[in-house]
Amino acid sequence: MAEVESFTLDHTAVNAPYVRLIGVEQGPRGDEISNFDVRFVQPNEGEIPTAGLHTIEHLLASLLRDRVDGVIDISPFGCRTGFHLIMWGRPEVPALVDAITDSLRFIAEKAEWSDVPGVSAVECGNYRDHSLHSAREWSARILEQGISRDAFTRVLG
Template identity: 50%
Template sequence: MPDLSAPRLESFELDHDKVRAPYVRLAARYAGERGDIVTKFDLRLVQPNEAEVPTAALHTMEHLLAGYLRAALPGVVVVDASPMGCRTGFYLTLLGEPAEAAVRDAFAAALSAVAGHAGAVPGCTRQRCGNWRDHSLPGARAWAASVLQREIVVQPTVPIVDED
């Protein structure tokens, strides 16, 4: 029987003490049988275990980044952009393998658009969202602006080294 309690997930192997947010990191790359490549990026907003984005602000960021990341990555199929449960960043899944620096630039452009977003939040209705009252546009704008006060770097993966 496989041990289902401790899957060897990529994110559980990342040393969260040795990364420096905000950053973009190539977290995974998958090759399909027919040669298609799927890449998964770790878009980290805040330093793990030092800060976390409040739920309402992160939720609004999710709704806004859905459009702004796609706009910032023309010609790239965005499969998904979803917040991490730890509320320190997003996972971005793409068809294809753009350079990390290109994803970093797109992340910065999308955050800049979030910071300046005015008007309604897309999809923020009872019919279109699973928790439509739990949103904060002022929060999303402020957190995006605060992330952009620091340079977003390309972060290599730092695996946890077992010391035994």
């Protein structure tokens, strides 16, 4: 079986919340795609409830595209501690931390239900499983801790 980087990461050594470059892949025409570990919750110590995570996912999908160029996808980890952020090129971690922080601030302080995209049965595969209340609470909790630019040592600001 192929080796998957996230299964070789020592999840007991990281210090969430953080943004970490997992790797850069190059396509046959030279295009580069970067994969980032956007970890909001300390692994094996907690998890974001599914409905809140789902709402954060929908909001980040739109908010990050408004704040930074090159977003291909942001998808939650099955463990519910964060997201994979897939982007064109080689974006810098500090710029991503700023964009994510700004997006979470919007979710925690300003987001209304009408701001959450894709929440009807036509637009979402599990439209009943959303919680703006939970998304706000978790976004505020993550912001209180600050998002580190390093996965192993807290580097804020």
